Amino acid sequence: CTEGFMCIEYTEDLAAGNAHAHLKPNDDCGNYGIVRFKLAENEFRIEETITNKLEDRANAMFVFRKQPKRLRRPSEMRRASELLGLAVPGSRRASDAFPGVASAYDWLVAVTIDGFLLYRNLISLGTSQLLSLKLPANVRNVPIRPMHSTSALTFASNDTIFVAGTRRHLYLWNIASEQLLRAVDAHFGRILNLLSISNPHQNLLISSSIDHSIKIWNMENIFEKSYSISTMDQPIERILIAKNNPSLAVVQTRKYLGIWDIRSHRFITTLVANVHGAVVTDCLLAADGKTIIAVESETLLVWELRTQSVVHSLPAVSVHQIVFLYREHFLGVVYKQLDTPEHKVARFAVYSLPNFEPHFSYEYPCRMFREATVMKDGRTVCLVVLFKGHDSLQTIDVVEKLFKHKFRPRQVKKQKDVIVHRVLGSSTNSNHIIVMDGDARGCVWDMKNRKLLRVLPNFNGVVSSDGKLGLYAPTKGGLYIIDMKSGNTLRTLIGAVAEGVNDVITAFTPNSLHVLYYHNGHKTLRCYRVSDGSLVGTFRPHAQLTCWTADASGSTIVIGGQDGSLLSTILYDDLIYEEVKLKLAQLPSRKHLADYLHVPYGTSQVDEIFDVRNLGAVTAAVTRFKSLIGGGANTK
Numbered sequence: 001c002t003e004g005f006m007c008i009e010y011t012e013d014l015a016a017g018n019a020h021a022h023l024k025p026n027d028d029c030g031n032y033g034i035v036r037f038k039l040a041e042n043e044f045r046i047e048e049t050i051t052n053k054l055e056d057r058a059n060a061m062f063v064f065r066k067q068p069k070r071l072r073r074p075s076e077m078r079r080a081s082e083l084l085g086l087a088v089p090g091s092r093r094a095s096d097a098f099p100g101v102a103s104a105y106d107w108l109v110a111v112t113i114d115g116f117l118l119y120r121n122l123i124s125l126g127t128s129q130l131l132s133l134k135l136p137a138n139v140r141n142v143p144i145r146p147m148h149s150t151s152a153l154t155f156a157s158n159d160t161i162f163v164a165g166t167r168r169h170l171y172l173w174n175i176a177s178e179q180l181l182r183a184v185d186a187h188f189g190r191i192l193n194l195l196s197i198s199n200p201h202q203n204l205l206i207s208s209s210i211d212h213s214i215k216i217w218n219m220e221n222i223f224e225k226s227y228s229i230s231t232m233d234q235p236i237e238r239i240l241i242a243k244n245n246p247s248l249a250v251v252q253t254r255k256y257l258g259i260w261d262i263r264s265h266r267f268i269t270t271l272v273a274n275v276h277g278a279v280v281t282d283c284l285l286a287a288d289g290k291t292i293i294a295v296e297s298e299t300l301l302v303w304e305l306r307t308q309s310v311v312h313s314l315p316a317v318s319v320h321q322i323v324f325l326y327r328e329h330f331l332g333v334v335y336k337q338l339d340t341p342e343h344k345v346a347r348f349a350v351y352s353l354p355n356f357e358p359h360f361s362y363e364y365p366c367r368m369f370r371e372a373t374v375m376k377d378g379r380t381v382c383l384v385v386l387f388k389g390h391d392s393l394q395t396i397d398v399v400e401k402l403f404k405h406k407f408r409p410r411q412v413k414k415q416k417d418v419i420v421h422r423v424l425g426s427s428t429n430s431n432h433i434i435v436m437d438g439d440a441r442g443c444v445w446d447m448k449n450r451k452l453l454r455v456l457p458n459f460n461g462v463v464s465s466d467g468k469l470g471l472y473a474p475t476k477g478g479l480y481i482i483d484m485k486s487g488n489t490l491r492t493l494i495g496a497v498a499e500g501v502n503d504v505i506t507a508f509t510p511n512s513l514h515v516l517y518y519h520n521g522h523k524t525l526r527c528y529r530v531s532d533g534s535l536v537g538t539f540r541p542h543a544q545l546t547c548w549t550a551d552a553s554g555s556t557i558v559i560g561g562q563d564g565s566l567l568s569t570i571l572y573d574d575l576i577y578e579e580v581k582l583k584l585a586q587l588p589s590r591k592h593l594a595d596y597l598h599v600p601y602g603t604s605q606v607d608e609i610f611d612v613r614n615l616g617a618v619t620a621a622v623t624r625f626k627s628l629i630g631g632g633a634n635t636k
Contacts, residue, residue, distance in 0.1 A: 002039040005050070005108055007032055007058040030054045034061070034110055034117070051130060056113050059141055060149035064107040107159075111141050111149040116164060118175070133173045136183065139166060156196035156205050157219050165191030165207060172222070182222065187211050230267035232258055236560030239549040242289030246551035249558055250285045250292055251566060257283060257294060259305065262558050262568045264588055271303050272296070273310055282322050284331075291354065293331060295319045300333070302354050314356040320346070321371045325398055326379045329353060332398065334372050337363060348372060348383060350398045360401050367391055373423040376430040380404070382447070384420050391420040393433070395447055407450045409435045409443065428467040436461050440474065444484075456487045464512035469530070471515065473506045479517050481530065491533045493517070505545075509554030513576050516557070518545050525559070527571060536573050555580060 009032055033052035037044045108119040118131040135141070141151055152165035161181070162173045168191060170184040189211035196219075197204040205217040234253035241262070242248040251258040256272035257280060272278050274297050283294040292303040295316060302312040318336040325332045331351045338345035346369055350360040364385040373382040379399045385392050387406070395404040409418055418437050426432035431448040434456075442456040459482060462471040469490065472480045479494040493515060503520040514536065515528045525545060527536040543561035550557050555577050559567040570584050571577070585594040594600075 003036070003047075005034060005036050005061055005063065007034050007054075007061065007110070009057070010052065032057050034058065034108075034119070036121075050108070050119050051117065054112070058110040058112055058117070059143040060111045062109045062111075062153060064109065064155060107155065109153055111151060111153075113141055115141070116153070116162070118162065131175065131178050133162060133164075133178060134180070135164075135166065135171065136180070139169075139171075141166065150190065152191050152194040152207075154194040154196050154205070156198065157203055158198045161219070163194055163196070163205060165194050167191070168209065168211075170205075170207065170217075184217075184222065186215065186217075187213060231566070232564035234564055235562045236546050236564060236566065238283065239547055239558050239560050239566075240283065240285040241549055241551055241558065242285055243287040243552060245289035246553070246556065248285075248289040249549075249566075250283060251560065252280055252283050252294075253564070254280060256280060257292065257303075258566075260566060262556065262566075263586070265566075265568050269308055271308065273299070273301055273313075281319060284322055284324055286328060293322060293353075295322060300331075300356065302356075312354055312356055314351070320369050323372060323374055325350065325374060325381070330359060330398060331356075332372060332374075332381060334369070336369055339369075344369065344386075346383075348381070348396075360396075360398055362396065364394065367419070370420070370422065373425045373433065375425045375433075376427060380430060382423050382425070382433055384423060390417055393420075393423065393435070393445075393447070405447050405450065409437075409445055409452075411443065411452055411455070422461055424461060424463060426467055427463065427465060434461070434463070440472065454485070454487060456482065456484070458482060458489070459487070460506065462506050462508065464508045465510055466512055469508070469512065471506045471508070473504050473517065475501045475504065477502075479506065479515070479528070481515070481533070491530075493528045493533050507548075509550050509557075509571070510552050511554040513554055514571060514573070516548065516550075518548075520544075525557075527573075529573065529576070536571070539569060541567060553577075555583060 010030065030053040032054040034050045034054065035046045036048040036050060038047045106121050108121070110117040110119070115132065115134040118133060120129045141149060144150060154163050155161070156163050160175055162175055164171045165186070168185065168187045168189060170186045170191070171180060172182045172184070173179065174181050186207055187209035189209045191207055191209050193208045195206045197206070203219040205219055205222070206214065207217065208214045232251060232253050234255050236251055236253060238252040240250040240252075247261055247263040249260045249262045251260060255278055256270050258270050259268040260266065261268060271292065271294070278297050281295045283292060285292055290305055292305065294301050294303065298315065298317045298319070300314040300316040300319070301310050303309070304311045316333065316335070318339070319333060320336050321334040323332045329352065331353055333349045333351065335347040335349065337347040344366050345363060346366050347361060347363045349358065351357060352359050364383060366384060366386050370384045374380070375382065379397055381396050381398055383394045383396065385394045387408070390408050392406055392408050394406045396402070397404055409420065420435055420437060421439070422436040424434040424436065426434065431446055432453070433445050433447055434442050435445055436442045440458060440460055442459045442461065444453040444456065445451065446453055456470065458472040458480065459470050460472055463484065464470070468484055470482045470484050472482055472489070477494065477497040477499045480489045481491040481493065482488065483490045494517070499521060505518040507516050508514070509516065513530055515530060517526045517528065518524070519526070523540060523544065525539045525541065525548070528534065529536050541559060541561060543563040543565060546560050546562050548557055548559045555571050557569045557571055559569060561567070570580065570587065572580055572584065574580055577583070582597065582599055584590055585597050585599045
């Protein structure tokens with residue numbers, strides 16, 4: 001090879017400067033330039049100066065040699081002339097520039113700190129063109145070592161599009177207009193290589209990344225509009241929906257709380273008091289959706305959603321549980337007062353809301369830290385205490401500060417010990433509780449009379465809202481609806497199957513009309529109709545499911561994923577919900593159905609809470625969220 005390109009340095013004084021530098025030809029000259037050289041008689045001769053106005057050294061230079069295909073038809077010749085943007089002196093027709101075979105030409109691409117320089121040399125036509133393509137203002141080509149570039153480069157769409165992979169983004173320019181057409185968030189890691197395929201049947205771009213993925217892009221629709229889907233960067237641990245405002249949802253992760261409008265699937269803001277190292281362990285959402293109580297970094301916080309600020313706080317070390325009491329007038333907190341292998345002491349404290357004034361406190365020993373159970377009246381709390389070395393049940397009226405009942409839940413007097421795993425309150429009677437003494441066994445007790453009412457031998461602790469039905473889902477497979485009055489199997493939804501041991505999650509919808517069943521092995525969420533036991537539908541989420549919740553009507557299911565994604569789904573059962581099609585039409589992705597059914601798409605109740613007519617607070621919150629955890633992923 002006797003020809004090539006190089007970047008040279010200009011100086012005003014050759015004697016005082018670098019021996020390899022060149023004298024500036026004029027005052028308008030920059031510090032560096034790019035030239036085409038030729039090796040002749042053992043010396044380099046500069047044949048052509050491509051540019052001499054560079055202020056910074058070129059990071060790297062690449063040469064792309066192109067050999068266009070044979071063009072036979074005049075229409076193909078004219079099309080090739082338009083694609084290449086040729087202006088041939090003295091030629092009136094495109095066929096003059098392409099006498100049967102298009103001329104070979106070279107692309108020189110120089111990588112600079114703020115963009116790319118493209119130089120095109122048409123060898124046989126004697127013409128050339130210099131293009132300058134600039135990156136966005138906040139993007140730079142930073143080399144990791146001299147004469148090296150981390151950007152992957154290629155030409156696509158018959159050399160009409162220049163593509164650069166800088167970090168994890170793809171940048172596409174129109175060569176003819178030198179305009180940046182599109183920036184695509186393509187990968188999760190740095191892009192390593194790019195390859196384009198352009199033929200009459202395919203117009204593709206292939207990219208590989210350090211994230212161990214290879215993606216194939218269709219250049220015909222890569223310029224279509226994309227939509228940003230906001231996700232949390234942490235696994236979702238809990239989802240709460242406001243009882244009186246079903247459009248508002250609070251999503252809890254380990255580091256912060258996220259506020260969503262699930263009707264329009266719109267992320268609103270994030271709530272975090274300590275932006276550096278916050279740990280959120282529990283949260284509660286008021287029924288009106290205006291207040292959130294959270295435990296963050298051993299501190300109880302009261303958030304006001306309208307101002308997105310903390311109005312009250314209280315130091316709270318080793319909180320095990322928080323719960324609303326007596327129509328949300330009080331807050332119950334279970335503390336781990338003493339936690340050693342030999343002794344465990346819990347403390348149940350009651351505070352008046354919203355100013356956290358102490359109302360009641362009670363310390364008690366326990367075998368294991370268990371959650372307090374709130375009875376139907378909202379003022380009676382049942383605690384599992386350790387009394388004389390045995391698990392016992394203690395009920396307290398938190399409003400009157402009165403200790404009511406205390407006894408051991410033994411089925412017979414000769415029974416030595418009962419280890420209580422969980423305690424469930426009855427939704428129909430304030431004196432009835434369900435004591436779970438195993439993973440699949442429960443007993444119904446009358447607290448007032450200290451009497452065993454019935455035994456549920458096959459029961460997982462899931463009860464319908466009316467208290468009449470329960471669920472039994474063994475880990476080896478199967479799903480059964482049981483009668484809570486008799487303990488017998490009322491209906492079989494999934495028969496006994498040999499699928500091995502898997503984690504399953506079961507729940508009734510709030511109106512007790514459907515049963516939701518998630519199987520970790522199949523990774524599917526199935527829905528069954530309670531009335532006849534038929535399968536309504538099966539939903540396979542894109543990621544592992546961690547939690548879900550439903551609105552009061554039971555027709556909207558909000559799902560949280562292990563990858564931090566939030567999904568809003570509609571339970572389409574026209575036999576139960578006659579107007580489900582109208583609700584489906586109000587989804588953002590079903591606006592064509594709303595237009596067809598002439599359904600108005602109204603404003604969300606969430607806007608009334610946040611007063612989005614004044615976007616100052618919301619904009620500031622969203623900006624703070626993006627600065628903390630970054631934006632969402634793009635999808636086509």
